[in-house]
Amino acid sequence: MRPAVATAVLGVALAVAAPTTWVLTRPAATAGAPVQQSLGAPSSPEAASAEPGDLFTVTARPAAPATAEQRPVPVRLTVPERGVDAVIDAVGVQPDGQMTLPADVDRVGWYRFGPEPGADGSAVIAGHVDDRVQGLGAMAPLREAEVGDEIVVTGSAGTATRWRVVSRELIQKQALPLERLFAREGPPRLTLITCGGPFLPEIGSYRDNVVVVAEPLP
């Protein structure tokens, strides 16, 4: 009789404790300040414009066609605390208008039409969280990023920019503040994006994006 009671009690305890522990130990959906807040206030283009009516400070420059200046591009992303270490490809947009991501889930993509890391605005680096054939991607640990995690982005010239995570948020794809995430004005920010949240088998993708925003470290 005693062993039977013990088995029943332990069994119930296990049945309840396993999922409870799982729920309690998984990372929270958000960490730090809301992403929108960390990206800085949207800048007002009118406020930046010069005083109207200032007729006498006109400067003129040669208008001959000039070759585009080369700017440094980021080539490697590391988040030591999370074990992220990935090569960065410069990417653009797909025909459907979505940001292009490297097909190789071990690589991540930098949105080359936006700012480079360290320039004004939000530099976006994104990657696949996983792939049916390749398994987990380089960005998979992103959903465990915590405030204070350090991020290092190495540039093509060998120089590195260092960043500190200030926000992590799970945002439904339809509600993504795209204009803010891809802002080309405002304080320098590094924005890392991958997929997360519930997987929707009917459309073969995730419902949400994991968005991590970091501020520059001196």
Added chain:
Amino acid sequence: MSLIRTSLRATGAVGAVGALVLLATPATAADTATVSILHGVPATPVDVYANGERLIDDFQPGTLTDPQQLPAGSYDLALYPADAPDASGAPLLSANGVTVPAGANVTVVAHLTADGKPALTPFVNDTSAVPAGQARATVRHTAAAPAVDVRAGGAVVVPGLENPKEASLTVPAGTVSADVVLAGTSTVAIGPADLTLSEGTTTIVYAWGSQEAGFKLAVQTISGGHSAPAGVPGGTAGLMDDSSLPLPVAALSLAGLIAAGAGVLRLARSRG
């Protein structure tokens, strides 16, 4: 969009400017307009006056001013030889009542007409947003030449463009090799030149000059017309699915339930 017809009065020994059409863009700034000025009359440095005040000193052919925020309204523009001491004499070229609508982005171009006479033409620049990854390319014929075809990579992209007309295309951002040929021929008048069409910009290319002074290209780039991508894809396998219990956790929980069930069953039997 309202249509404003502005007539420019030609004065002095040279210059005949016809009626011009200004197309006002939707107002963004309440009462200012963005104005740039391009000098496309060969070999003639000038001073530019607006409403009787000197706006630009010693303005050289082939140069473009930085965009200026000016109060919207009507301007009397006059160009004098660069060595004229003031605006008291006869101007080389003038245009009175040039309307600058609030919120518009305008480029006023001093250039030659198709038959070689100086003229002032205000163009309204389309600064509306282009899709992510794209650029707007605008070509303007302001050279003393008949109709031209504009080619990119050897293929005609703008056929039969006449002075002082313009044409715009929205194209993938990048660098194109462009040249200008006499319309319907392969006689190259300008180029080829590599043009950088930066993403999210309006890049305006002016053909200017004359047969005697040479034909050239001038480029004006207006940024701020970019759009964000439509979204960020990110995974196809569901390995990081957040909605359901991971299999090992569910199995452990189920094992607990079975053990509890077995215990209860044994308890019931031993009592019965």
